[in-house]
Amino acid sequence: MKKDVIIKSFKAAFPYTLPIFAGFWFLGLTYGIYMNVSGFSFWYPMLMSLTIFAGSAEFVAVNMLMGAFDPLQALAMTLMINARHLFYGISMLDKYRGTGKFKPYLIFGMCDESFSINCTAEVPEGADKGWFMFFVTLINHFYWFSGSTLGGIFGSLIKFDTEGLEFVMTAMFVVIFLEQWLKEKNHTSSLIGLGISLLCLIAFGSDGFIIPAMLAILAVLTLVRKPLEKDGDAA
């Protein structure tokens, strides 16, 4: 691979990660501080952000570490919290094809944000798809790692007057949803995803709605497969 292709891929990937810098530093610092005030040294958020790299699971893991030792429950909880990644994987089967040596890391680092960017971003002319997606994933991973570690080190020293900054993640997902909406001819899937998730949130509450929502989305998308495929422009 030529050097300028790598540089071009980095330059193309970097701007996409900027909103995630804000979001991950905010969340990562919060996570690190949370571990710090829960009595863990900075080594914990540092190594956990590096090896787990899944925000919500890491927050829950803090509670697991403070509770009674129950490895099976830890595994079951994590599988439930992260079940949505199964959908990301199915969506990326094609996109990650042919990424060679990057593939294991791309899959390992497939958090909500890296998935959303790699799934929607157009790789510009002269850049390489594999390198582009690698940089998106790596830079996001670094933001999360550095934010969590700093939070763990400086912990209670940090004074927050950044109330509301967490909205940067919502804003990013809204933009990505909108981009998809503007690109697609048929809005069935977008509406199903939004509507069913909302209904399940109301019905099951914020802690338990993801799995019912995933199952319901899967069921409805299966039911509408025939008419959608007849349309020809489903996605």
Added chain:
Amino acid sequence: MTLTQEIITILMVILGTVTTRFLPFIVFPSGKPVPKYVKYLGKILPAAVFGLLVVYSLKNVDILSGGHGIPELISITVVVLLHLWKRQMLLSIAGGTVCYMLLVQFVF
């Protein structure tokens, strides 16, 4: 918990996360043909997943107390309008976030 128990707990969380991320790629390796149904899902799912992620990122909004979800509603409208107007990802995200921060810090 002892250090060993802590390490085992963390390893379990790693195992759970890695499983959910790798499973589809293990079940449908790139060399073999993917069933038509899964191909259909791969094409159709992203749109629904982005809808799910929008709701997921708003799951802790309490419409019964606090700002009643009004700051969120206003800020999302700002994001959408900015994006339809300029179609600049960073501008839409920054504009909506600044709007939200101003609303929750000074208004609500």
